[in-house]
Amino acid sequence: MLKVDHLSKRYGDTLAVDGLDFDVNPGVVTGFLGPNGSGKSTTMRIILGLDHPTKGRATINGVAYHDLKEPLREVGALLDAKAVHPGRTARNHLRALAASNKIKRSRVDDVLEFVGISSVANKKVGGFSLGMSQRLGIAGALLGDPGVLLFDEPVNGLDPEGIRWIRDFFRSLANEGRTVFVSSHLMSEMAVSADQIIVIGRGKFITQGSVDDLTANANGTVLVRTSDNKKLTSIIESLNGTVHQEHDQELTVGLLTSDEIGQAAFGAGITVLELTPQRASLEDVFMELTAGAVEFGGGQIETIRHE
Amino acid sequence: MNNEVTLMSVAKSEWIKFRTVRSTVVGMFIFVFLTLGLGVLITWLIRSHYATMPIGQKLTFDPVSSSLGGIVFAEFAVGVIGALFISSEYTSGAIRTTLAAVPNRVRLILAKLFVLVVSMIVISEIVVIATFLIGMKIFSGVVPTDSLSDGAVLRAVLLSGVYLTLLALFSFALGIILRQSIASISVFVSLLLIVPLLGFFFPQSWQNHFQKFEPINLGGSMMSVTSKPLNFAPWSAFAVLLIYVAFLLVLGTTMFTRRDA
Numbered sequence A: 001m002l003k004v005d006h007l008s009k010r011y012g013d014t015l016a017v018d019g020l021d022f023d024v025n026p027g028v029v030t031g032f033l034g035p036n037g038s039g040k041s042t043t044m045r046i047i048l049g050l051d052h053p054t055k056g057r058a059t060i061n062g063v064a065y066h067d068l069k070e071p072l073r074e075v076g077a078l079l080d081a082k083a084v085h086p087g088r089t090a091r092n093h094l095r096a097l098a099a100s101n102k103i104k105r106s107r108v109d110d111v112l113e114f115v116g117i118s119s120v121a122n123k124k125v126g127g128f129s130l131g132m133s134q135r136l137g138i139a140g141a142l143l144g145d146p147g148v149l150l151f152d153e154p155v156n157g158l159d160p161e162g163i164r165w166i167r168d169f170f171r172s173l174a175n176e177g178r179t180v181f182v183s184s185h186l187m188s189e190m191a192v193s194a195d196q197i198i199v200i201g202r203g204k205f206i207t208q209g210s211v212d213d214l215t216a217n218a219n220g221t222v223l224v225r226t227s228d229n230k231k232l233t234s235i236i237e238s239l240n241g242t243v244h245q246e247h248d249q250e251l252t253v254g255l256l257t258s259d260e261i262g263q264a265a266f267g268a269g270i271t272v273l274e275l276t277p278q279r280a281s282l283e284d285v286f287m288e289l290t291a292g293a294v295e296f297g298g299g300q301i302e303t304i305r306h307e
Numbered sequence B: 001m002n003n004e005v006t007l008m009s010v011a012k013s014e015w016i017k018f019r020t021v022r023s024t025v026v027g028m029f030i031f032v033f034l035t036l037g038l039g040v041l042i043t044w045l046i047r048s049h050y051a052t053m054p055i056g057q058k059l060t061f062d063p064v065s066s067s068l069g070g071i072v073f074a075e076f077a078v079g080v081i082g083a084l085f086i087s088s089e090y091t092s093g094a095i096r097t098t099l100a101a102v103p104n105r106v107r108l109i110l111a112k113l114f115v116l117v118v119s120m121i122v123i124s125e126i127v128v129i130a131t132f133l134i135g136m137k138i139f140s141g142v143v144p145t146d147s148l149s150d151g152a153v154l155r156a157v158l159l160s161g162v163y164l165t166l167l168a169l170f171s172f173a174l175g176i177i178l179r180q181s182i183a184s185i186s187v188f189v190s191l192l193l194i195v196p197l198l199g200f201f202f203p204q205s206w207q208n209h210f211q212k213f214e215p216i217n218l219g220g221s222m223m224s225v226t227s228k229p230l231n232f233a234p235w236s237a238f239a240v241l242l243i244y245v246a247f248l249l250v251l252g253t254t255m256f257t258r259r260d261a
Helices: A040-047 A090-100 A105-115 A130-142 A160-175 A187-193 A211-217 A229-238 A258-267 A282-296 B007-019 B022-052 B055-059 B063-067 B071-092 B094-101 B105-139 B151-178 B181-201 B204-213 B215-222 B234-258
Strands: A002-011 A014-024 A029-033 A055-060 A075-078 A148-152 A179-184 A196-201 A204-210 A221-226 A242-245 A251-254 A272-278
Touching: A002 A040, A014 A040, A014 A055, A014 A196, A029 A040, A029 A160, A029 A187, A040 A055, A040 A148, A040 A179, A075 A130, A090 A105, A090 A130, A090 B007, A090 B094, A105 A130, A130 A148, A130 A160, A160 A179, A160 A187, A179 A187, A196 A211, A196 A282, A204 A211, A204 A282, A221 A229, A221 A258, A229 A242, A229 A251, A229 A258, A258 A272, B007 B022, B007 B105, B022 B063, B022 B071, B022 B105, B063 B105, B063 B151, B071 B094, B071 B105, B071 B151, B071 B181, B071 B215, B094 B105, B105 B151, B105 B234, B151 B181, B151 B215, B151 B234, B181 B204, B181 B215, B204 B215, B215 B234
Parallel strands: A014 A204, A029 A179, A029 A196, A075 A148, A148 A179
Antiparallel strands: A002 A014, A002 A055, A196 A204, A221 A251, A221 A272, A242 A251
């Protein structure tokens, strides 16, 4: 299990991470979602002991990364696929990583095979496409067969086939009981690949929950078609609901449930022709949540550390 | 089964990294080529002109430092090898992958040092001994020669290899501090070549005092049989250079453990 406790990180004047607090549990794929520059990568670097937190701490199964005895056997991470010496071959890169943690040499060929880059194992990494580099990075993360896996923006640079492959791969890792923590700024990607989602904005925790929870709690709208739209509009407005005239005969009602609207229409003797609750998409929820987060920052978007 | 990360497992990993990049292999080749090749060229030129050499030069002639004259050029190749061993990890971003596998930063530096010291000392000593022996072969019969059976000669030859190894560590330490390949190599070359030039702006009496502290002159003292009047004695020169290297390494490692990767 991965635990982040009151974590803060300041770079000069910028508070990149501001009091983050969350747990990432085994057995599910947890998405780490936020706009670019919201502190996702910084948080991941702190979890891996690469950056020192200003306050708070991150632990893996109760231990700080720095104190892990066999780091690659406990945590596998892919932060930046291009963070490899370009002049070294894929196999030699993995061999060096394996040797540092006393991982058998045969494991190198196994993971190369698994991610599907065996044929270029003896080629220099500098000539790899981003997709191939991502696969090499995943191979490195899997070397020690770890129980906790971290991926920072893993679908970047992958083709549709690769994206599908990686989704299934995350799912299978989680099904094996591992902790899988995946960051992304793409809501749509998280909606299909993650079970649990942690949303942050401007370094602050915004919300956490399953995809269903997040959309259920959001302000959905109700599509209404009645015999007397004009009359219903005034009734809804008196109940503090919002009304938008969509087409000629359709109303989109906000801030009221379909039950409330139906009751009101019945009470006023209006015939309801259609009453359809419209669930907010995760995308809408995300925009709504992070738009709020931007206000906290006082509009200093240009000063935020680029990820 | 104990799979704990240890100094030796990290050293093994660093050894794989050290020898699997072209910069190390090419750097070593240039280093050997310059030391040996220029050594042969210099000794051959001395042999052909020795008869006409002024008597004063003949009296202070040192067969050891003459035969190892190629080191003056080879030391820059050594500097590149040392600096790149750490700076290339920053340039490529690979340092993050490395530190995720080896979170103990002091252990990482020690492992890299171990690999650098062992490989540099072995190659340097083989090269300087071979260069010296070939030089003496070329000199023999025309120019006075020295033999490794003479204690002072053996010391001068072996300390030449030690000098080159210490230079590699010197630039390695600069690489830790500066984190940029080009910056590290530039500063290394500047300290070796440009700082001595600055001495010319100062009065001669000052120069006499300070020039012996310059790395190149420390090297000159270490690899010559005869002590020059204004320079350190060989072992003192070794100690001064060792202090430089130790200071930079401690400074670099301290910075390395404190800053974000």
